[in-house]
Amino acid sequence: MSETASVARPGMLSLVGSIRGARTLGPLAGLVILCIAFGVAAPVFLTPRNLIQIVQQVMEVGTLAVGQTLIILTAGIDLSNGAIMVLGSIVMAKLAVASGVPAPLAILAGLLVTTVLGLCNGLIVALFRVPPFVATLGMLNLAYATTLLYSGQASVDNLPPGLLILDSHIPIGSFALPIGPLVMLAVIAVMWYLLNQTGWGRHIYAFGNNVEAARLTGINVTRLQISAYLSAGIIYGIAALLVLGRTTVGDPNAGQTDNLDSITAVVIGGTSLFGGRGGVIGTLIGALIVGVLRNGLTLVGVEALWQTFATGIIVIVAVAADEATRRKRA
Amino acid sequence: MNAARDSARVPVLSARGLVKRYGHVVALDGADFEIYDDEIVAVVGDNGAGKSTLIKALSGALIPDAGEVRAGGEIIHLRGPKDARRLGIETVYQDLAMAPALDISTNLFLGREIRRPGVWGNLFRALDTPRMRKEAAEHLSGLKIGIRSIRQSVETLSGGQRQGVAVARAVSWGTRCVIMDEPTAALGVKETGMVLELIRHVKARGVPVILISHNMPNVFEVADRISVMRLGKRVRIARPGEQTMQDVVAMMTGASRETVAELNTEGTTQNA
Numbered sequence: 001m002s003e004t005a006s007v008a009r010p011g012m013l014s015l016v017g018s019i020r021g022a023r024t025l026g027p028l029a030g031l032v033i034l035c036i037a038f039g040v041a042a043p044v045f046l047t048p049r050n051l052i053q054i055v056q057q058v059m060e061v062g063t064l065a066v067g068q069t070l071i072i073l074t075a076g077i078d079l080s081n082g083a084i085m086v087l088g089s090i091v092m093a094k095l096a097v098a099s100g101v102p103a104p105l106a107i108l109a110g111l112l113v114t115t116v117l118g119l120c121n122g123l124i125v126a127l128f129r130v131p132p133f134v135a136t137l138g139m140l141n142l143a144y145a146t147t148l149l150y151s152g153q154a155s156v157d158n159l160p161p162g163l164l165i166l167d168s169h170i171p172i173g174s175f176a177l178p179i180g181p182l183v184m185l186a187v188i189a190v191m192w193y194l195l196n197q198t199g200w201g202r203h204i205y206a207f208g209n210n211v212e213a214a215r216l217t218g219i220n221v222t223r224l225q226i227s228a229y230l231s232a233g234i235i236y237g238i239a240a241l242l243v244l245g246r247t248t249v250g251d252p253n254a255g256q257t258d259n260l261d262s263i264t265a266v267v268i269g270g271t272s273l274f275g276g277r278g279g280v281i282g283t284l285i286g287a288l289i290v291g292v293l294r295n296g297l298t299l300v301g302v303e304a305l306w307q308t309f310a311t312g313i314i315v316i317v318a319v320a321a322d323e324a325t326r327r328k329r330a
Numbered sequence: 331m332n333a334a335r336d337s338a339r340v341p342v343l344s345a346r347g348l349v350k351r352y353g354h355v356v357a358l359d360g361a362d363f364e365i366y367d368d369e370i371v372a373v374v375g376d377n378g379a380g381k382s383t384l385i386k387a388l389s390g391a392l393i394p395d396a397g398e399v400r401a402g403g404e405i406i407h408l409r410g411p412k413d414a415r416r417l418g419i420e421t422v423y424q425d426l427a428m429a430p431a432l433d434i435s436t437n438l439f440l441g442r443e444i445r446r447p448g449v450w451g452n453l454f455r456a457l458d459t460p461r462m463r464k465e466a467a468e469h470l471s472g473l474k475i476g477i478r479s480i481r482q483s484v485e486t487l488s489g490g491q492r493q494g495v496a497v498a499r500a501v502s503w504g505t506r507c508v509i510m511d512e513p514t515a516a517l518g519v520k521e522t523g524m525v526l527e528l529i530r531h532v533k534a535r536g537v538p539v540i541l542i543s544h545n546m547p548n549v550f551e552v553a554d555r556i557s558v559m560r561l562g563k564r565v566r567i568a569r570p571g572e573q574t575m576q577d578v579v580a581m582m583t584g585a586s587r588e589t590v591a592e593l594n595t596e597g598t599t600q601n602a
Contacts, residue, residue, distance in 0.1 A: 198454075218441045
């Protein structure tokens, strides 16, 4: 059968397939057009240094958006991811600086905090049937208040080098490639693999598509939903370490719009808020679109507030486009 | 097929004296049922006659208050749909219970995916997508379900094709019997014909089919026996060659006195 004979390397082919899917094609075309336009308008735009800077500017939100994608694929939403990330970073910073805990242990403790809070979100949503919007809104407040209480509303300076590992660079000739963006890309690659090449990932999509169908095929949907929020919590911990690397301080008031920015990236990337459609490749493109737009508009001399204005328009266009294709299918 | 031969064999799936009450409402009032390995049995009845309650009891979706369910002669206690599936009792639901955005092969293997052999499968949990696609394609063509590509998402299929995929999912994996709930509702004439043909193919594969349907012509076209339900009981077993559609409708509704009188002698005629 020629159909099956051509599927020799499923991994590569489905990676190509997931980009080729119309859902990702629109955002990708948008990103390319933006890059060409800014490249023409401002020659500096396409220099490697500037492009890397763009990726560095989106890596936090991009990483958070990977967890957000996972949750949105289950037809949920996470308003607490920025606050959880900041709490994680404050735990890492304060333990290392104020309590003298060795950096690796402090990092583990921070990761544990974000993972447990992700798990709590999952338990509240899956067991107590609290709508994800409300559950994570509550968690947003809990995490933010805990961050301020624990930090005494003060920044934590003088971080030990161990907490700044994601600020390091890999020298390539005269060029220094920062590790942070690579970490984000690695998180995306791992999540892409899990979503597309494992049964768990297929179940996540099935859950978002039709919970009842997933349940009837014998999938433990409660456990599956909890696992999505828990995995997102782990990713928020990685984002916490990225924040420390980029800012080199533990700032309790950091990342206050990251939750909405991560939703923006997911939505622009073509993942449906109704669940079950989309993926992390789209989210990467969505995050890059926001980054490119901000960077490019700055280079051509457009004020920051107009950049936010432009992002707002793109979000609405993206969701309207999704709604239109959804109606065409139905 | 005759009654004498039936009584000498063990039914694939049977129920005796099933009772289910919801408060004051008696949904099942001592219902019986059996199906043998080479037949299509239709379950008919008016709304509220207990059809769907009976089917739910057989598929593990509810636990009856009294009575017994047997599979291959053994008494079984189904605590959920998973138990039923483990025993090879598969149900094709009216709403088809599929993930529309996922492709056919993924839907067929949902919840029982095949992993790649070796380290990739065991350690990294990688799915064997080519193998699942190959098996899915073979399985569908074995049931004569025509589909362009196994990679199409389910939402791009017609109603009849979707029904085909749902049935194909049910008859894989060592199935003892398939329960189909209104498989031709919401389908056009041509597609209905396709699905009825498919039901015959399933039977030809040695998998008996329990068919719940309101559509009397469909029932008469494919069923070997018709289990007529009324007020929570099976009142009669009809056969398409022996009774007319009007007879069956009369049994369902208890329309005429003669019909009711006939029902009371059912127990004796069955043991003849």
